[in-house]
Amino acid sequence: MEIPGDRRYTTEHEWLRAEGAEAVIGITEYAQDELGDVVFVQLPSIGSRVSAGAAFGEIESVKTVSELFAPAGGEVIAVNEVLTEHPELVNDSPYDTGWMVRIRLDDPAAVNSLLDAGAYRTTLPPGS
Amino acid sequence: MVADGGSAHPYIPNTEADRALMLARLGLQSSEDLFAALPAAYRDPKIDLLPALAEPELLRLMRARGAENRDASTRPSFLGAGAYHRSVPSIVPYLVSRSEFMTAYTPYQPEISQGTLQTAFEYQSVVCELTGLDVSNTGLYDDATATAEACLLAARATGRTAVALLEPLHPGTVDVVRTYAYGANIRVDVITSLDTVYADHACVVVQQPDFLGTIVDIEVIADAAHAQGALCVVMANPFALGMLRAPGEAGADVVTGEGRDLAGPVAFGGPSVGLFAAREQYLRQMPGRIVGRTKKLRGSHGGEPRTGYVLTLQAREQFIRRERATSNVSTGQSLVALAFTITVQALGPRGLREAAVLCYQRAHEAAVRIAALPGYEVPERGPWFQEFLLRGPLPASELLARLAARGITGGLDLSDRREEAARDAFLCCVTEATPPEHIDALVEALAAIGDER
Missing domain, CATH: 3.40.640.10 (Type I PLP-dependent aspartate aminotransferase-like (Major domain))
Incomplete structure (x- = not known):
């Protein structure tokens, strides 16, 4: 299962890719696989604030509805509007076109405390 | 017929033996002990009941009691306030x-x-x-x-x-x-x-x-x-x-x-x-x-x-x-x-509109007749549909009581409302399902009550 090395992860299966003082957030390949076909993604409004570990949105699949947890705190500066019409992008391309929000980080250094790709892989069940 | 083993009642299958077994398991002497926690005064209150009747007699009694009920299709009723008498297709x-x-x-x-x-x-x-x-x-x-x-x-x-x-x-x-x-x-x-x-x-x-x-x-x-x-x-x-x-x-x-x-x-x-x-x-x-x-x-x-x-x-x-x-x-x-x-589908969009317009017209005709009676007024609050305020020569509760004595449910007493227009008034409802003779009865009764004073 693909786990890119250019970003950080949480045990809740979100990824965060820092770009200077900003960061893009999405969910992992493992997460989309466990959820099944994604039918709806509810994202925060631009300008709202997210805090590390708190829910910032919801993702609904044919099986269930799960909360999305923010890996780091900050202000939402962009959301992936394409997901409104094409939630399946989360399944097709979780690390790229299926991204969810872009935030301005409160504390860019805090990103370093998140899991790297190797550490995240150890949290997944063997064989995934 | 009493079942084998001594069931006390034809519809309760427990036998005396079953009960004795259950009581023994619970460590009780009698089923009365199950209710020991209740004060004695409430345990077996005297209820004033007629002697038990045989089934045919009971059915006759209940049918006679049921025939005393009055509903909106027989008794003139102008009570709405959330529940309305309508013409529902058969x-x-x-x-x-x-x-x-x-x-x-x-x-x-x-x-x-x-x-x-x-x-x-x-x-x-x-x-x-x-x-x-x-x-x-x-x-x-x-x-x-x-x-x-x-x-x-x-x-x-x-x-x-x-x-x-x-x-x-x-x-x-x-x-x-x-x-x-x-x-x-x-x-x-x-x-x-x-x-x-x-x-x-x-x-x-x-x-x-x-x-x-x-x-x-x-x-x-x-x-x-x-x-x-x-x-x-x-x-x-x-x-x-x-x-x-x-x-x-x-x-x-x-x-x-x-x-x-x-x-x-x-x-x-x-x-x-x-x-x-x-x-x-x-x-x-x-x-x-x-x-x-x-x-x-x-x-x-x-x-x-x-x-x-x-x-x-x-x-x-x-x-x-x-x-x-x-x-x-x-x-x-x-x-x-x-x-x-x-x-709604049986009426169709046009039928529903026609029924609503009929309801509107019938209610407004009734209100005009009542407002023309000496001592009565219909306080206006703007355009209305099927319910109107009605103020008469007597307080609303008294007016409703006198209508009830004449077999008419006049409407809802509004004495607990704070709106100025509702002061001393009651809420009267006329729908498309209100028979014209019921409206006549209401107008005549209100006129007679007005004359009594």
Whole structure:
């Protein structure tokens, strides 16, 4: 299962890719696989604030509805509007076109405390 | 016949031996000991009952008692205030009595019951057309609970924790909203002016027509709500919508309503069905079940694609989402919703409009006749539909008592209302189902009561 090395992860299966003082957030390949076909993604409004570990949105699949947890705190500066019409992008391309929000980080250094790709892989069940 | 082993009663299968066994296991001497915790004075109170009757005698007695009941089709009744006597087509009770429909429940294996889902889908289509909104659920319990759910939806959608209820609103609805709001930590402001709609209100709730019968300009209220970032929730009478502008077209975000009157007779206020429709943007915040129409790729034995009905957006319901579910409503009022649907479809858009216009005209003719009587007036509050305020030469309670003594239910005493127009008045309702001779009886009785003074 693909786990890119250019970003950080949480045990809740979100990824965060820092770009200077900003960061893009999405969910992992493992997460989309466990959820099944994604039918709806509810994202925060631009300008709202997210805090590390708190829910910032919801993702609904044919099986269930799960909360999305923010890996780091900050202000939402962009959301992936394409997901409104094409939630399946989360399944097709979780690390790229299926991204969810872009935030301005409160504390860019805090990103370093998140899991790297190797550490995240150890949290997944063997064989995934 | 007494069963072997000494059963004391033909319909209670426990034998004396069974009872002795159970008492021995419990360590008790007699079944009386089970009630020892109750004070002796309350344990076996004397009840003044007639001697037991044989079954044929009992049936005769109960039929005679039942024949003493009076209903709105025989006794002149002008009581509305939320429950209205309507002309329901005779095919409605006939069709809903079919055994396929005779359940209050949405099925637990829903997709196997395509017919049930199709009727629910048609119900939703009717509700969307009447309300002018995009999506309807399959129905809630009644208008009051539907309105309370609308307040919860508004709070979820806006992230706010207060709601404004615009008077005059049905007092039962105010109570139910307060009950729902208590658990959800939502503040309920009962307001009398749009000047007190604030930016912390999730919604403004308005009744159409309002509790005192007046037709409301929804657009003004929707604009005031939206100016504060609040939703506009309209609790509308669906029958009146036959001739009024659809609230959705006037800016309402959620419309609720009571479908019972178009489903069957007024029977102790129920059973009801609560209409609930919303704009599409609130689809995922809606309570209850929603039926969708789709296409099966293949028929059950191959062949051409065909239409199929499914419960949709299930993931938001409490059996998947548990405590984070959108709502905890689990059962609808399917049979009442079906009866409502059949009535509206049997009338059709033109028939519903004609019936509503007939109701409007009959009520207004009655009001004109009453207002012409010496000592009586109909305080005007603007255009109204089927209910009007009536003030007479006596206090409302006294007037209603004297009408009751003449076999007429005059309406609802409004002495607890704070509106100036309602002072000393009662709320009188005339519908298309009110027989003309009942209106004659009311006018004659009011005139006679006026002359008695």
